[in-house]
Amino acid sequence: MSAAPAGVLVVFAKVPRAGRVKTRMVPPLTPAEAAELYARLLADVLEASARFARELGVEPVVTVHPPERCREIASIAPPGFRVVAQRGADLSGRMSWAAREAAAAGATRILLRGSDSPALDGGSVARVLAALDANDLVVCPDLDGGYSLVGLRRPAPGLFDHPMSTRSVLDDTLARAAELGLRARVEAASFDLDTIEDLNHLAAVRSQPEVAVLCRHTLEYLDAHDWWRQLRRPGRGAGVSGR
Secondary structure (H helix, E strand, O other): OOOOOOEEEEEEEEOOOOOOOOHHHOOOOOHHHHHHHHHHHHHHHHHHHHHHHHHHOOEEEEEEEOHHHHHHHHOOOOOOOEEEEOOOOOHHHHHHHHHHHHHHOOOOEEEEEOOOOOOOOHHHHHHHHHHOOOOOEEEEEOOOOOEEEEEEOOOOOOOOOOOOOOOOHHHHHHHHHHHOOOOEEEOOOOOOOOOHHHHHHHHHHOOOHHHHHHOHHHHHHHHHOOHHHHOOOOOOOOOOOOO
C-alpha cells in the first residue's frame, strides 16, 4: 500500500442554494442567479484543485457546509476528492477544525482555499506549498483584505480567532501569527468574486490562456447571460466567503 500524501489541499464549499451563497451580488442578481453563478465557480475551483493536487502530490479534500449536504457535493466533485463536513460555529471555527482534521489524517502541509477564487493558478498554490518548508504560515491575499489561500505546517490554535468578514482579516491573522510565534510569509495577491464589481478583475484577465481554462464554467455562464453589463466602478467589498 502506498503512503498517504503528506499534504492536503482543502476546498471550502457551500451547497449552491438560492439565498445562501453570493448574497452580496443580490441585487442586481436574483438569489437564483447568484446560486447558479456560485455553482459554476465551485465547478471551476474543484476541477482546478483536483489537477493541482495531482501535480503537487497532495490529497484533494472538499469540506462542505451545511454538513448534512455532503452527498450533494460528493456527486459533483471530480474523482479523488475526499469529502468531509465542515464543523464549527463560524468560519473561524470551521477553518481551525479543517486544519486539525487534516493533521489528524497525517498531513504535514495543509492548504486551505475558498471556492470563489477561480483564477487562483497552480503556480500560486505551488509557491505556497513550497514556502511551507521554511514558514509556519503562508497566505495568498485577495484584493479586499482577506485571502484566497492559506498554508499551514500544522494546526495553530487561536490563529483564526478574530472576525473574518472584515477588510482587516489578513492583518488580523498575521498579528495572531506573530503573537503565537509563527513564521509567516505573504505571497502575491489574487482575487475573489464576492460582488458584481469584482467581475472587473475577471474581465481584465479573461484573455489570458490559463484564466480561460481555470474559469471555463464561470466565463461560459457569464457570457451566456451577458452579465458583463452589470459591471460598475470597483467597490470595496470584504470577506473570505465561499469557505
